[in-house]
Amino acid sequence: MDTLQSAISFVLNDLGAAVFVPLLMLLIGLSMKMKFAEAFHSALTLGIAFTGMSILINYMMASMGDAAQKLADNTGISLTAIDGGWPGMASISWAWPYAFLMFPLTIGINILMLLFNKTKTLNVDMWNVWNKIFTAVMVSYITGNVRWGFLAASIQIILELKAGDMWGPEVEKLTGISGVTVPHFVTLIATILFPIDELLKKIPFFNKPLDANILKIKIGILGENSVMGAIIGFLLGLAAGYGFAGALQLAIQAATALTLFPMVSKLFSQALTPISEAISDFMKKKFSGREVYIGLDWPVLAGRNELWVAVIITIPAFLITAIVLPGNNVLPFAGIINLSFVIGALLLTDANLSRMIFHGIFSGPLFLYAATFFAPYITRLANETGAATVAEGKLLSWSTIAGPDIRYLFCSAFSGSLINMILLIVWLGIFYTLYQSKKKYNATIGNDE
Template sequence: MLEIIKGAVNYVLDLGAAAMLPLILTIFGLILGQSISKSFRAGLTVGIGFTGLNLVIGLLSDSIGTASQAMIERLGLSLDILDVGWPIAAAITFATPIAVILIPIIFIFNIILLSLNQTKTMDVDLWNYWHLIFPGAMVYYATDSIVIAIVATLVNAYVVFKLADWTAPAVEKFFGLPGISLPHGETVNFAPITYALNKIWDKIPGINKININAGTLKDKLGLFGEPMMIGLVLGLGMGFLAGYDSKEIIQLGIQMSAVMILMPRMVALLMEGLSPIADAAKSFIQKRFPGKKVYIGLDAAVVTAHPAIITVALLMVPITILLAAILPFNRLLPFADLAVLPFTVIWSVAASKGNIFRGLLNAIVSLCIVFFIATNLGALTTTLAHAVGFAFPEGATMISGIDMSSHITLWIMLKLIDPSNVPAFAAGVIALLLYGGLWFWTRNDIKKQFETKE
């Protein structure tokens, strides 16, 4: 029976988000009282939008990946933990024996939290549940206990859903996505930190006066401040740093220019499909639960099209490689996940309200944390990969990744699960108090910035 369930789950997951979402949203629309034609049209439009978005992200990944490898080779970096990228991380996570039971557990837990008013987020992005399962899988191989792994998974999921609720007003007002939240631990985990950093930048003379955003760039630079030109310039610069010849530099510039233009258009198509579902969800909830608000939890990819995010992410590619080289504690060789920097910097940019300068500062601090976690947990991520039979790339003895190492709550939990290891436990307690304190310190920021009357 377990094999049948596992086969059914794997079949659905293998469809991918672009194929799953039309089905899920069609069913969701019918539950909300929409007609089958309207529900199916909305779901299919979302699937088309995601397909287009994934094609653009694929272009970004291929271009950035090749250029990054060239930059790494030019610097002669030789670090012993290889960044294998999020697709490998997802495959490894879903291959763990605990994954098949965690998927329904997380889904049911989400429903229970909604019914108890403990969250406003309904995470419908089932394919990306791997982000919620990964911490549980790591804890499972750290403790060899299914019970502890399940508890850790639910604790992490609860924190992620609460962070998604907390940041949803910014998703609506800053990114223009009403009724949407982003329950992805590897991105939203950084929101308390980046919002706290933004409060610090407000207090520093000089830095608090610098405001560079997409709007001001366009006003001051004219044509050269437009997204397509920013992409072109950044692509040309990256090609130069990679040591490309003139033809390759020009090609990379055009590709980055295309990314800057195409990503927002794909997101607009995706939102065309989501809007009727979000409106139906709002009406459904208002009729049955007056005064209650529910957010639809989606893939963080829906906000990566913001011009400031793409700009900061492209600027962070060479900066991330440089950080890997100069940070004395780092052992991670950044590679495959350099293409997911648009995800990593989401809350660096959102916390700064699109200020590219502050977004860069926030992103640099965030990446320093990522490198620390990757180095500290490199042995455990390698154990996880060996356990599921992952075929290591030639010459690689340890693996991790930027995405895998962006789970701050996971790192804290791993330090707290073994009180007998006094130094690690003490570090976990300090990190928990600091992280919780930052969240408490900035808890009203988004409300003050984005609060509107319901």
């Protein structure tokens, strides 16, 4: 066990995703009979793509996050729960004593489902195993039973793989990269947004296509990536009290990020297309044309500017919600840029900006109430593992906690709440309906699932 734990720690902490995933893709490429030179070049380009995207995301998070936090500070509101964001949650999750067991569990379930043809997704996004760990910890703490925690995590793994299956054609449509998908936990928020999205489609304003390209056609130069970024950055800077000069600086920073995101995203296509083709050829020979998606982390979608426009526009609404929401105890800080709704909304709406923004505003209370509910247990995990020290009278939380609906239902249903057992079954029913809906939609775009 100690050897396994050390190996996992080396992969996740020492190598990191930008090294580990390309190495894994190199091995996959070679096993698919790619020439070494081609597989190596693809893997290296993938590492460059991950690194470049990480730099841009951190740049965007720092510039926009600082402005958003300044906007929050200007309200003068003081709430007792500290927002550690997803980096803080990932750090303390890996400190859980049973964390290393989640790695073989994730791989084992994936292999079994592939062998029995229950999924098309080979998930190589091992960094985000921490999301399963976090679920297992919360369920274990609240139910008092570690076994329930691992059962919940196992269900989550299966749901993520099925989500990867249904998102594959949409990811290809949005990115132009074939053979990849995003089996990330944050996409499961689409389940609870799905019934609302179906209603929005019946409203004339929301049922018209409105992605970044259509926006350019409708409003001309104002729809250009750089111009949109500059306008949003400038307005946020003014609202944050940066003054005219500071707002202009933030405008240039936002314009820079929105201009460079699509450029860097092209590297993913260059890296993954040869590997995807090799896998496709291999599967046709060995498994009678069976299709397999490579499951990657969400930054493969980060080149879509709708994602960033929607998430930045919803920041003020999220802050106002945090201030006025009765019973909320968390002031958004490290998690203020809500990536936990926007990726699922992007995939669900086919990059429809109007519906994405609506979903961001609508789901705000859900995230904040979940963050308030889980705060005592997150604080307990931090203090027990020593990963962080939370002062007496304070709490640690995550304002944009991923999967707020399903995580809460896991915890409450496995604790014996009959109502929430029923709600969990309803949630799974909605997920199944969403899956079938996407299956029909995928067939219409030439990708029968």
